[in-house]
Amino acid sequence: MLSKVKRRIHDDWTLFLQNYWLERKPVYTPVDPQWHNEGLSFTFISIILIGMTLFFSPMPPDDLLRHVHAWQYDYDYRLMFDGYPYHFNAWFGFDWLAGNLYQTFGAFSIKLIQTASIALLALVVYLNLHEAHKDTRIFLLLFIIWAVGDRFLLARPTIFETLLMFLAIAASYKNLKPQWEALLHLTLGCLMASFYHLFFIYLIPLLFWRRIYLLPLLAGAVGWQWLSGGQYFQEILDIFNFGSMRIEGLNVTENRFALPGILLLGAFALLFVYRWQRIDKQWLLTAGWFSLPMQIRYVMDNLFPILIFILGRHWKIRPHPFLILFMLVMVKGTLGSSAFYFSQKPQTTDYFAQGEHILAQNLGVNFWVIHQGGNQQVKVAPAMEIGFADKAIQQATLDKKISCELLRKFDFDKYVENSAVELPTECLQLQASTADGYKIWKVIKNNVE
Template identity: 30%
Template sequence: MEILKKILKKNEIEKIFVDDSLPEEFKKLSNVEEKKAEVIITNKQKTPLQAQIVITTHPNKIKAFIYSLTNSEIMERNLPITYKIIGLKTGSLKIQYILLIIALFLPFLKVVTPPDDLLRHLVSYKFNYDYSKVYINSDLPPYNPHITFEWIVGKIHWFISSIGLPELLSISIIQSVLILLLFIGIKLNTRTDKETSIIFALTIAFISTRLFLGRPSLFETVLFLIAIGSKRSSIQILTSTAMGMLYWLFWIYLIPLSLIKRTAFIPLIFSFIFWLVITDFQYFEGIKQLLFSIKNSNVSVGENSILITNILANPGLILLILISIIKVIETKNIRSNRNFLAAIWFSLSNQIRYIEIIAPLLLLNTKEKIIYGIEKVIRLNPVVLAILGTSILIGSIPTYNTIIFDKKTAKVFTNEKILTSLEYSFPILFSNQKVKLTPPMEIRWTNPEVLNQIKTMRTEGKISCSILKKYKYTMLVESYLKEKPECLEMIKTYKKVRIWRIKF
């Protein structure tokens, strides 16, 4: 209670009315002299839908009091206090919902087509989720590691296509759903319209290039935020279970979540059982293959690039980390900085891909100081908040420059055995599922000899006809060759891509 007394004294709150149902420590606070402000504290358990702290006079003093209270250890310990401000001109318009509507329309205003995995996820139902039917000369896992996610997004793609709408619309829908879930996660972890608006906009700014990829790991991120922010056990269990079923590497997210929310422990165990069953007990073989391919490959994959290097190149992330460290030092309570601890967990892999969850966790951990810092420069009234938030959102739309083949070009690929580079492998499969392709979705699963040819083609602009013939490829799709081998015959070009027939 010393913390609350200090907050009251600092903000010159001198008159307190305390509900009799609250602990004795609270009751003692009513023994103060009436001077400048008035507060009523009532029991959360007694009237859960009512205001717990009711402001009656001197709104300026009370506003400072509320800010101090919500940022203190009192709220971190979940003591029976919530609040409602009466007498302040907060307005009925919530800027956070305006920003949400704008954000939800972003994927439809400008179609942002991701260059990789979502393209194959959407159409895998067309070959019964069996990648061995489309990827050749590759060592694939003994099961489809994304089958549950692909079943869901495949239904969206099928529906959009069946009613005659452009199939790329299914991508926009998935991106919009991700944005909605992200907003819910941010809202559950913030307390005011101002906090929600700023943290939501900044989160999208930090992770937009990842968010619009629409991968299963992004759904893990937003569900993780919902789970840690929700106070309801049913929501925690539901989101934890969904996380476990959507993503084969679910334990990366559910282990820290179960330490924060004990309700996630049972879904964690259930998810292991679920994946063991649907993979015919080969689940750990797939994990072993993934780890082995990463460890023993000299192929550079962007999303596996070193996290620390990327953080050092991002002043915003460095600032968030420094603020989090300062907050830990100030509070002297590491447990009250659970979001920072979770961010540290996801940093242990040292892979840039986890920036998609590290950034929002750091933003949530430092939200009070971020708002305070911004308001030192500019007052965040509703107009400024709306303009600032909208500018951040619109400026965050990524550009991938993905090449999607039109239907006429895609027909050329039918029943061909195609060698290409990774960035064209996904668009080819998205446009035509009646193909045989190399490389697969994880390039390090490619036959070493064939993989070496892909690397040589990209770095030196050369390709070996003997290798193409040895592995019986019939077509080459590329944009890197600096010379024309005698075994290649040009079929057509599409934008910067060249499509070659391989002559035997």
């Protein structure tokens, strides 16, 4: 097996070097003799992408850092964050999988989850461009990774929901035996339903492709209703009101209004697609569904790849191998800086004591605290949703300023920041500074340590 892979890599590399010296024409069409030359293999490119992600990708800055530690809190986010209002874990399936990986591989599991995200992204793009030339498929998958790969490096449950949805759509092209096809789609649907409490966002558009997804959609609703103790549907309504819980001036970047971007992508697709086929209409319905929230996150994670899928099916071009090499260089900048960062070294410094109550400067710092203090089961404010925090804490987060009164009112033991504007040193004592720019301050309570 290993020798076969090595031979395939050698053949692909030789082919690449040979093709580099073909006529210097940016793209080839079916009338060019180069159109029929053998293209690069997906396996060859995948190994390069996996290597880039393993060796160079940075530590994710947010949610994945809490998902790998949820098991240490018995999957109860009320023990991890101040103000988390729900008595069920809204990402139970994903947290269970991430937690088991963390218990097996330690902090290196974060790298593995990121690598799985990028590898799965490459696979679903390649599969969904099955009508394009092999080199075109590779070029476009590299283009997508370059453009939005940093989003997929976050490796959140929503990212994997998107990837599994695209995989399910790709599977709908295959002519499998009916029983195997049903099993495959049901497995993918149930996996999606278990990962994320808002799973229906990603399962509903799959009904445009296969009606069988109605079964995991119903099963997921029943399962979450049971897991939440009968409160699921009521709490879903509350989730959609998160925005009203935030004070004025606090905005989440990825929830930004994105109608101009949606219109631009739609116009671009219509400009280059002349004959809509049945599969184009299914993609159009899927894109329409993710346009409804009008949020930038869905533009980047869902609508942009869909646009590439539609255009890639209709553009009969093959890029010059040099363009693929160029995109590989560009992808390197997306998947990681020039720094070599292979291992996630375990934390050896105990910044926090068991069960300490910690105020983080902002979203981002709070996830770092959870990652550093998971073994000590620290409790952190603000939570993953800034609106869960008391309005006084939200205001302090917005202003980057805190007071002794605030720290003592909520009985915080530590304050962690990486860019505070003003600090009340009369009730804070610097405990530690980290190489990555975080400062841990001990709260002096009642003017006594």
